[in-house]
Amino acid sequence: MARTYHSILVLGDLHIANHKMFSGPYVNGINQRCKELIDAVKQVVQESGCQYVIQLGDFFDNPKPGPAVLDYVATEFSIPGVEWHIIAGNHDRAGLDAPSAIAVLGQIPGFHTYDDIAEVALTVGKNQQHCVMVPYTSRTAKESFEVAASRTKTDSYVFAHYGLTNNKLLASAPDHMLFEDAAAIFERTAYSYAVVSGHNHTYETQTFACHNENNFQYLTNIGAPHGTSFRDMDVNGEYLHCGHTGRTWHMGHDALLSSVQSNVYSPCFRKLKQFQASIDQDRPYPLWRAHQGSTYLRCTPAERELAETLKKAGLAMDYITVPDDDVEVEKGPTPLEMTAVDEHRMLVQWAEETGNQNLIRHIEDLMRAVDAGG
Numbered sequence: 001m002a003r004t005y006h007s008i009l010v011l012g013d014l015h016i017a018n019h020k021m022f023s024g025p026y027v028n029g030i031n032q033r034c035k036e037l038i039d040a041v042k043q044v045v046q047e048s049g050c051q052y053v054i055q056l057g058d059f060f061d062n063p064k065p066g067p068a069v070l071d072y073v074a075t076e077f078s079i080p081g082v083e084w085h086i087i088a089g090n091h092d093r094a095g096l097d098a099p100s101a102i103a104v105l106g107q108i109p110g111f112h113t114y115d116d117i118a119e120v121a122l123t124v125g126k127n128q129q130h131c132v133m134v135p136y137t138s139r140t141a142k143e144s145f146e147v148a149a150s151r152t153k154t155d156s157y158v159f160a161h162y163g164l165t166n167n168k169l170l171a172s173a174p175d176h177m178l179f180e181d182a183a184a185i186f187e188r189t190a191y192s193y194a195v196v197s198g199h200n201h202t203y204e205t206q207t208f209a210c211h212n213e214n215n216f217q218y219l220t221n222i223g224a225p226h227g228t229s230f231r232d233m234d235v236n237g238e239y240l241h242c243g244h245t246g247r248t249w250h251m252g253h254d255a256l257l258s259s260v261q262s263n264v265y266s267p268c269f270r271k272l273k274q275f276q277a278s279i280d281q282d283r284p285y286p287l288w289r290a291h292q293g294s295t296y297l298r299c300t301p302a303e304r305e306l307a308e309t310l311k312k313a314g315l316a317m318d319y320i321t322v323p324d325d326d327v328e329v330e331k332g333p334t335p336l337e338m339t340a341v342d343e344h345r346m347l348v349q350w351a352e353e354t355g356n357q358n359l360i361r362h363i364e365d366l367m368r369a370v371d372a373g374g
Helices: 032-048 067-076 101-107 141-150 179-187 269-282 301-312 335-354 357-373
Strands: 008-011 052-055 083-087 111-114 118-124 127-134 156-160 163-165 176-178 193-197 203-210 212-222 236-239 255-259 287-289 295-299 318-321
Touching: 008 032, 032 067, 067 101, 083 101, 083 127, 083 156, 101 111, 127 141, 141 156, 141 176, 141 179, 163 179, 163 193, 176 179, 179 193
Parallel strands: 008 052, 008 255, 052 083, 083 111, 127 156, 156 193, 163 176, 193 212, 295 318
Antiparallel strands: 118 127, 203 212, 236 255, 287 295
16 A cells, blocks of 8 residues: 655644653663653654644653753654654743743754744645644733734644633633634634644544635644543544535645654553553443543552552543542542542533533442542
């Protein structure tokens, strides 16, 4: 089969770092988990045959990745014929408007980094693809998208590190927006566009018809791999396209979206899968999907250390402790269990709005576990 090449590859949040959990051995200042992530991303880039890589922020997991990590990234990602465009995410910054960790990479040929909103023209074949880069700054999502909309041209791509969601409660956070509200901002420009966003670790897309049947607006989140459990996570990709007719959006056949996240390619990912399988055998609902598509975990006191590890690794949004017949249960709810109680009303409201009976059952199961822990 002939390989299909794409001019633009878009990557979601990577969170590159020497993560301490499941780190594996260190070689020249790089642990195995970090090395495997970088190597996996390099493989995705090379196999795509792309000319440009757009990375949507949170390139690094913290603003001080260390010289060994920086050097390895710069060496391995310096791929002949590939040009990197990286926008700053909140994890890349020590402060909202402080210089980001990615700024150092911007001094190396083949790397372009963006600490503030900027316009870029990418040469694709005989055409110039106009792009607006929207990094995470002290601006709110609404303020940033308003600036980006003012700079769009015909058939622009907008790449951002702000969350897009269909959940009204989550959208109340200053760094998130409802899809429809973001679309309303860009529709004022009378241009077609595609907004591709990281930050919110879900995979969601939304299309909006505007102006005429051949002119569509497209918004998507590709912040992290999507799946209902750890074992379902994998690199995923789809063609960037819009419209109820299936018409490929302008230049869309030249773009491939792909989500890669640091927890997928860890040296101990097999252990996480084994843990998932073991708790699946014992409990009917060990994991449940929350209002923003994140994974919450129920664990026994004996499993709490591993649950905390999963949380720190980004594989679980949070966890609660449920009773174990072999372990004495703590008296009173922990702060994390109180968090679950506080979220109860919001989750029930979302589940009822969407008619998600399965989630409602999970919430009821969760609350019984919290009550038992008290």
